[in-house]
Amino acid sequence: MRRVAKTTPLGSPPAQDPAFFSRLAERLQEELNDLEARLEEERERLSALSPLPVHWKPVRCGKEDCRRCPHGPYPYLREKREGKWRWKYLGKGWQPPEGFVRPQEFLEGLVRYKRLLRRREELLSRLEEAQAALAGRGGGRARR
């Protein structure tokens, strides 16, 4: 299964319906599993398109009590600047240097990858909400 639904409506569920949250949490988890598989595919595709090794680094956001740290992993290249090796984040404005055979394809892949990462953050935060709702009602039924 490779499909990732665009939206998983949270809506306004009946206030006393733990089954709703339990189904919701299950569905979100399935979607997350699909998403992880797609993220991995994108990473492999991007790595294969790059003439230089792409390093996938998990990044800590620095926010206190962030339960989703580390984020990513995000793509970096190793680059020598002023005689020192540095990490170059393949973010906004970055252009593939010479040597990239299909630079446009690579850039499009980066955009797609980051969109998937954002989607994952969104799903994780919904999952947290659903689990909190379950824990509040069902007496520790939330999965951790």
Ligand SMILES: [Zn+2]
């Ligand atoms: Zn974080």
